[in-house]
Amino acid sequence: MADVIAWLLVVVIAAYACAGGTDYGAGFWDLLAGGAERGRRPRWLIDHAMAPVWEVNNVWLIFILIIMWTGFPVVFQAVFEALWLPLVLAAVGQVLRGAGFALRKPTRRLAQRRVYGAVFAISSLLTPFFLGAVLGGVASGRVAVGTEASADAWANPTSLMAGLLAVASTAFLGAVFLSSDARRFGAEDLVGYFRVRASIAFAALVVLALVALPVTRDDAHYVWNGLTSGVGLLCSILSGVCGLAALLFLARRLFGWSRYAAVATVALAVLAWGLAQRPYLLPTTLTVSDAAGAAHSLRWLGIVTLVAVVLVGPALVLVYRLDTKGRLEPLTDSDTSAAELPGDNL
Template identity: 30%
Template sequence: MDLPTVWFVAIAVLWTGYFVLEGFDFGVGMLLPVLGRGPEREADRRVVINAIGPVWDGNEVWLITAIGAMFAAFPAWYAGLLSGFYLPLLLVIVALIGRGVAFEYRGKSDDPRWRARWDAAIVFGSAVPAFTWGLVFANVVRGVELGPDGVVRSGLADLLNPYALVGGITTLALFVLHGAVFLALKTDGPVRRRARAAARAAAPAAAAALFAFLMWTQADHGSPATVVVAAVAVGALLAAAALLARGREGWAFAATAVAVAGTTAALFGALFPAVLPSLLDPAFDLTIAGAASAPYTLGILSWIGAGFLPLVVLYQSWSYWVFRRRVTRAHVS
């Protein structure tokens, strides 16, 4: 493969890593009021938050790296994406900021109303990106009103089309399930039991949404290669539900991770070889070759990526290993 194609694949891998890792973070945040209830409400909510406490901010590094790689390797793609999706991406940024602040500030006061407000910010800051990323990437695959000057003319109303809305619902449901399975794996006691129940309840909706979205993607934008990836993603999600019913939380979490990764791979596969299709005229499509940086720039980036990316993966793997034990009420009392 030439360097532009290599970097397209690399960016797809970075986004896949982000959705797999941050996806369960979003799911955990959305499930906070569902799993933290009853007489021991505050203790259970602390268990839920502590389950992702050591890793959530590290998971966001994948987003920074993915967007930075797009800026360096495909500046025209970066410009079109950030300008054409300005309002949805601004909403994501505001939600992520509010979510990060909420994690840090909810424990600064014993006032229940104080904690309730920050808990609402965690739910909002998790649900908004979970839905919006599906909306954005569905629109990227579908295409936007991109003119010959590279300017995106689509407005917010154009982005709220049926296909993109189904994409947003799919990622929202998929991340809820991913987060519930993660909590079933990472916690014990009442939170674990509620997480398993939440996962069983979320699995049918997530599977139905994923099947509908990927079949729609395949019908309009797919290829023989993407149909295989889409089938793997749906099959992995069904396998996760079966594994969870047998108490195999570890394998169930691996299966939901495969489902998230397969969904992302199917979207990037449907997009290839374009990076931003035009609904006005296929001649205006922004392609890998047309959006890429100069070969010298891509060569330098390749050396930098080859040197630093393994270190990031090793460090993050080490952090997950260190904090691998289950979280219980005893750890927060």
């Protein structure tokens, strides 16, 4: 049962990396959109694309915390003791990001909207970086039961590369989804705009992955062995193939397929990490079986998770499907022609 719950945790992390990562990626491109006039159109699209589902994606983060806390309490304690600082910074980024996004749209004064927009965009960059740094600290073997908090636990070469890879992955996801949203909202000029950015993000992702190989070989050798052999290597290769397929689908304007391929790119990368790390939850000191909670707790966790999947899963699928169909936020003619936002002339 412990192995089932562990793989369930990997699946949920992959779901959050894809769903939440898309939102973070939109914030990344919001940050790089330019000044008020130059960035008006991309930011208009980002606001419309994110508004219906940006809070829904955090459901996956709640699942991660519950599964870790209930299924593997020793791991939960060790990670939060050793890596509390980047986790707190990521949590603060989540709060500031949500506040910035929620307050920017109704604000009528341009100066205030710029402040809220900057908070949203910068937090969208820092939050995935710190979350990636946490995963890097775990993968490098610097986190064990009883490890005290220190800068080395998360400010190390593997954590740095994992943080940068997380940011590049979100940028890639965000650009692919926004290119599709641009077509759906009738903003044809933004289709090419975000298609170019998707290509740039994927190129950055490939470069960072290549740089990460020698870094992890020296700094996280156990995980490096798993990523460069067996099923872990296969998943890594398939992840790259799916990334290339996503760009090809975008070029051929097959937007639905491009989304699926982009999601598969990130999901397979997370799966490769999970396969590379097995059988450890904390390489190379704590295995899945040693970290598992009581047997009855695992059984009840499995039952509750199954109930949650039955009750919440269809609702999430419906929300995402309605969003991709553009049915959650009715658009007017002025919306699809990118009319000036309130306060642009203030």
